[in-house]
Amino acid sequence: MDLLEADALDQALDLLAARPLVALTGAGLSTDSGIPDYRGPGSPRRTPMTYQEFLSGEPAQRRYWARSHVGWARMAHAEPNAGHRALAALEHCGALHGVITQNVDGLHRAAGSSAVIDLHGRIADVMCVSCGARTSRAALQERLSRLNPGFVEAAGGAVEAAPDGDAELAAVDGFRTARCTDCEGVLKPDVVFFGENVPRERVARAYAMVDAAAALLVAGSSLTVMSGLRFVRYAHKAGTPVVIVNRGATRGDELAAVRVDAGCSDVLPALAAATAPTRTNGTLVGT
Secondary structure (H helix, E strand, O other): OOHHHHHHHHHHHHHHOOOOEEEEEOHHHOHHHOOOOOOOOOOOOOOOOEHHHHOOOHHHHHHHHHHHHHHHHHHOOOOOOHHHHHHHHHHHOOOEEEEEEOOOOOHHHHHOOOOEEEOOEEEEEEEEOOOOOEEEHHHHHHHHHHHOOOHHHHHOOOOOEOHHHOEOOOOOOOOOOOEOOOOOOEEEEEEOOEOOOOOHHHHHHHHHHHHOOOEEEEEOOOOOOHHHHHHHHHHHHOOOOEEEEOOOOOOOHHHOOEEEOOOHHHHHHHHHHHHHHHEEOOEEOOO
16 A cells, blocks of 8 residues: 555545444445455446346346356355454444445355345345245255256356356356246346336435445445445535545545545454444544
8 A cells, every 4th residue: 555545545534534424335345255346446347137127038038047156055054254344343332323235246244244224135036026925045946956967067167257146157058047936927136227217215225225325435346337326425515524445546536535445354454453442332442
């Protein structure tokens, strides 16, 4: 970290250490857990499947679930990194009131965070688009393995992992999808696809979380999509300071009080180390 970024980090620590926080997190937080992001420096151009494409018919659904079947075997073993653990530590000492995450990997809860709003859902859950029945992704993985014996092994270890728990596959011919066991409807991961709206109730809870905080920490998000950027705009309009920690530029940089161009696994543990000693159950020690 150069002198300019070290100075930005000091400013961020000074601004955040004495304020009740809420964090907005993105894919850049999970890259150190081995999960690729969409838009980080050096990331290849990706074209994720849209909701409309997924609903277009069996070919699209076969392509999605074949890729997911291979990718899930890897994502299911991802572990929280130092950034996730630092946010959990900040919550436990009372400095962080909650996390609004755009990630679907479930690593915040695995790290010990409890006040988490999964803005885009959770890849570990599956829902039927017809009857709404929900099941676990692990259970579906077992069904897909029975329907497609040897498919993961045939894909090989050199397959490129992709964001959101799927993988880049050249061919998916012959892959058999699974249907809802209640109504034979189409199954989809319980996540918000591109082109799909975040549920209003979830958005309202996220706004309420921002309202309750005195600072907004953005960690690992380029803020390219409006589902995350709107909370930065909302906080800025309300006079709530915004601190952005991200490798590379973001769409919200002009709204930030402080911008730290660095990795979350480096910056967030420093914030936790600087903040936790001054807090006891959310109260500043000595006040």
